[in-house]
Amino acid sequence: MNKANNLTTIDFSITGLASNGRGIAEHDGETWLVDDALPGEVVRATIADKRRRARRAKTIITLQASPDRVAPRCEYFGVCGGCVMQHLSISGQLRHKQANVVAALERHSVAFAVDRITGISPGAWGYRRKGRLGVRYVPKKGGVLVGFREREKNYVTDMNQCHTLVPELSSLIPSLKAQLQDISGRESIPQIEVASGINATAIVVRHLTSCSERDLQQLTSFGRQQNVRVYLQSGGPDTIVPLEERGEPLTYRIRASGDTIEFLPTDFIQVNDAANQEIVDSVLHMLALTQADHVLELFCGLGNLTLPVASNVERVVGLDYDEQLVRRAKDNALFNHKDNVEFIRADLTETPVGEWSTTERFTKLLLDPPRSGALEILSTIVPTLAPERIVYVSCNPETLARDAATLTARFGYRLEAIQVVDMFAHTGHVETIALFV
Template identity: 90%
Template sequence: MPSWPTGSRHASRLHKATILTTIDFSITGLASNGRGVAEHDGESWFVDDALPGEIVRATIAVKRRRVRRAKTLITLKASPDRVVPRCEYFGVCGGCVMQHLSISGQLRHKQANVVAALERYSVEFAADGITGISPSAWGYRRKGRLGVRYVPKKGGILVGFREREKNYVTDIKQCHTLVPELSSLLPSLKGRLQDISGRESIPQVEVASGMNNAAIVVRHLTPLSERDLQRLTSFGREQNVRVYLQSGGPDTIVPLEKRGEPLTYRIRASGDTIEFLTTDFIQVNDAANQEIVDLVLHMLALTQSDRVLELFCGLGNLTLPVASNVDRVVGLDYDEQLVRRGKDNALFNHKDNVEFIRADLTEAPVGEWWASERFTKLLLDPPRSGALEILNTIVPTLAPERIVYVSCNPETLARDAATLTARFGYRLEAVQVVDMFTHTGHVETIALFV
């Protein structure tokens, strides 16, 4: 920046611009994207790198009718929950947004989000009935989708998560949230992708880790040469990684060579072994998932005479542990591949009191088969959109004794809780927040209705 003479017209203009674009903010909240929330002159602002309770001096980054964002220049008063981010890429990489907030601070923030959502929907609950745990904060992600981009000006292949709110790829050498076996794979993966001729046609790689092995799915937009296939094959053998190719949608995923064991993880509570593919939906944090399974079993208060209906069952992560404690369990899901995987997992674990059925749970009614069968307990683990339609259809007929709701979105959980309590007469008995995705704004909640 040029140094203008004191008193010059340029210096006056520069000083005036600085005054107009710099604001002192008192931060009162935290958004899910990790930005501080503040009010100034009757307007709401989002402030980068600012935490609740802090006073920061920030410069205006964006000021439009509906979007007002500022960037912190200096922290005038720091929060006691502020910590030094562990990752060198924090602030650029979009994989994490809260590494500057202590683990306990993140959990309190997520609990507060759940409470606020329930209050917005006027759902009655006991304040001391909402608790939280953060089982694993670092090296927990056993799955990840990495962006890939060939940029000659930056040295060739870039591999990493997308930048914050941008489509650029953050070139990372390691990731502190990936499990160590996946993080340590990044440099060699980047080197191998750099070495193949079809590197420009690869937009992403999905990585996953099981109990004893790892796998990657290489997405490619054009056919790879025979040499490229050989290079990827040798990479898989050298790193003891199963390599899959994906030329289109999920149904185009094929193994590069048929070798090694499938990806699996084990459920602590029941001893069940769950087999999954790299692109299957599973809970990415194993320690948090084990806690969720334990909580679900405890909240359902299962007996050998119970018959349980599970909605959005996936590949059996909760279904099979429940089956170990009841007379019968039926799992419904709209994903045909996950239903097929659930059936295979039940067979592998010798669970003959389980039935997996494909059903469209986004529309009502879902069929009449369930109306003739008596279920004592209801379990559901819906996507972010929640389960309002299916609850309105099934709950009046089944009238289950207990409902356990596993949610990844406080807003739709609160909306559905309002229906269960106000319309159907259930009581929200307990709420447990589990920090599944530490350092992100995502929150997992388990709620019990009786």
């Protein structure tokens, strides 16, 4: 430990990377999280916070750099909380995320073959077709700020572009700022959701007070000038209304099946289209579908995986707890002329299995649960259905590993293959597809 310029400094050897992008190091028996530090690096850092369980430090000089270190593309990196790993190469990010999946499986004692784990990074820049931007009126900073929240803070990053948003959304930020500056209710707008489909772009303006007639006219004019569909949201999701009727919902297409998926700007969809196409392809391959198959999908959403599966089987049933998404899924099935699909609204954690599974024999099981995983429902239905194959799409390696331990140790399945998909480049999030046979 040294003292320079009245600051206490420590030389750290970085051994790992946390999900928040900070380097992990051990010093005097304590774990430290070090800003702007990568595995394999030696850095000199100042103490930032010793009160937390994991101590915090900030790099002031890199003494030995990692070969995976790259220059961040974004001028807001380090301040904006949207990205935490732009200083790590794309290949390095993928290896890190694969290692996280492996570590989670090992913690839960899940047997697997390392050579059966593959990874893919479909798109690093301009991939986000949805985003939630913070809005704040700050006169001292020149007016309205629009951007992602600052890293680990509630402040709004003053952005003019975003390299991870699709170009249609990134280019909209300056005009959004200018328009909101001219709205009388600008102090009552905390956020704007932006979404882009192949047919249109949309924004959802969250407003805490009623919009004046002038503000409504201003937003209407903005939508027409920018060719953007404007929605207003005064409360929860059920309060979202279009400012004016302007055609059909947003859409995207599934490459593998040719299906067109309709969605509203606040619906849950996979934000990275290229990654989503890879996930669909992998799911279809892992399921090894035949025309005789009956497939059950849990947490089906608006049919993103269900409809491509339906093109290859006799019948598929999709279940989800979100009534609006189930309604959208039914509309998508009708729009794409899929008559071998049934969508059912069910609370998969509370509804007894008999109320929705009936006596139908399902040969294969597909699920894409939230971050909390699906341990309870799997423990209930797997012994009842005994599917030949289970394909599990996960956004949380820890709960995937926990559920995998139950499938393998309790129900006798084998973890046959894993694919890691870097859905959110430059963040700590990872999508994983696992096959159990």
